[in-house]
Amino acid sequence: MSEKKGAILILSGPSGCGKSTLLKEVYKDIDDYYFSISTTTRDPREGETEGVDYLFTSKEEFEKDIENGDFLEYANVHGNYYGTSLKPINAALKEGKLVIFDIDVQGHEIVREKLDSIVTSVFITTPNLSELETRLNNRATDSKEVIEKRIKNAKHEVEFFQDYDYLIINDDLETAAKQLVSIANITRVKAKLFDKETIVSTWLN
Ligand code: ADP
Ligand code: 5GP
Numbered sequence: 019m020s021e022k023k024g025a026i027l028i029l030s031g032p033s034g035c036g037k038s039t040l041l042k043e044v045y046k047d048i049d050d051y052y053f054s055i056s057t058t059t060r061d062p063r064e065g066e067t068e069g070v071d072y073l074f075t076s077k078e079e080f081e082k083d084i085e086n087g088d089f090l091e092y093a094n095v096h097g098n099y100y101g102t103s104l105k106p107i108n109a110a111l112k113e114g115k116l117v118i119f120d121i122d123v124q125g126h127e128i129v130r131e132k133l134d135s136i137v138t139s140v141f142i143t144t145p146n147l148s149e150l151e152t153r154l155n156n157r158a159t160d161s162k163e164v165i166e167k168r169i170k171n172a173k174h175e176v177e178f179f180q181d182y183d184y185l186i187i188n189d190d191l192e193t194a195a196k197q198l199v200s201i202a203n204i205t206r207v208k209a210k211l212f213d214k215e216t217i218v219s220t221w222l223n
Contacts, residue, residue: 022114022206022211022212022213023111023114023136023210023211023212023213024110024111024112024113024114024115024116024117024136024211025116025117025136025137025138025205025206025208025211026111026116026117026118026119026129026133026136026137026138027051027116027117027118027119027138027139027140027201027202027205028119028121028125028126028129028130028137028138028139028140028182029041029118029119029120029121029139029140029142030120030121030122030123030125030126030139030140030141030142030175030178030182031141031142031143031175031188032143032144032150032168032169032171032172032175032176033096033154033168033171033172034144034150034153034154034157034168034172035142035143035144035150035153035172035188036142036144036153036188036191036194037120037142038071038120039191040142040186040188040191040194040195040198041053041118041120041198043191043195043198044195044198044199044202047199047202048116048199048202048203049116049206050114050115050116051115051116051117051118051202052106052110052113052115052116052117052118053117053118053120054102054106054107054110054117054118054119054120055069055070055071055072055073055106056072056073056100056101056102056120056121057072057073057074057075057080057083057089057099057100057101057102057103058072058073058074058075058098058099058100058101059074059075059076059077059080059098059099059100060072060074060096060098060100061074062074063159063160064159065159073103077099080092080099080101081099083101083103084101087104088103088104088105089101089102089103089104090102090103090104090107090128090129090132091121091124091125091128091129091132092125093121093122093124093125093128095122095124095171096164096167096168096171097167100121100122100125102119102121102125102129111136116202116205116206118202122175123175123178123181126139126178126181126182127181130181135210136208136210136211138183138184138201138204138205138208139181139182139183139184140182140183140184140185140186140198140201141178141179141181141182141184141185141186142185142186142188142194143176143179143185143186143187143188144187144188144189145187145189147169147172147173149189150169150172151165151169154168154169183201184197184201186198186201
């Protein structure tokens, strides 16, 4: 067991605001992290890989996993289930890693309630709604109907930004990436993440 406790960094924000793009940008600058691969019942998008972007499953399998208590949290987002499996998260936390979640506002609330002392959270958004629409349209991965659902949900989600520790407005990607790296690094030196006995006895020696 690491003398330093694992930590959780939650990223939320409207679909299409740039969470995945930002994460890809910052991984090289963050130490010892583990990205939590969610399970979902939505269809894979073009370019997504099973076990890398998501674990894709059926509604029946997902509901079985709910019954078995396999999820740390799960939610229905845009008409599909999304959830975080408990086992890999516990293993990564035990190894003292920074566990990164890309989950919605409902998931954030649940994880906060369960693991508050080790959670840091960031709400990410575009500068405005029309930029979100542009990005969702340009990404061209979803149908018009799905995009409309995501925009409707985004209007609701943005109301929750003050439940988060930090807000990143992802306008210029490079600036937003720098902010995210700073947050990820500062998350690692939270006093509560250190084992008190180890720190005090080492200090006294
Ligand atoms: P999310 O993971 O939040 O759903 P994505 O990372 O898939 O969002 O980004 C949605 C689209 O917006 C992608 O086409 C991506 O290239 C683009 N994008 C992300 N960040 C920016 C930015 N800062 N400026 C312009 N376009 C961006
Ligand atoms: P997308 O379909 O665009 O990949 O994700 C849609 C939304 O579901 C995003 O807001 C994303 O953060 C959220 N999401 C992804 N995985 C999870 C998860 O495991 N739990 C919860 N609660 N939300 C998730």
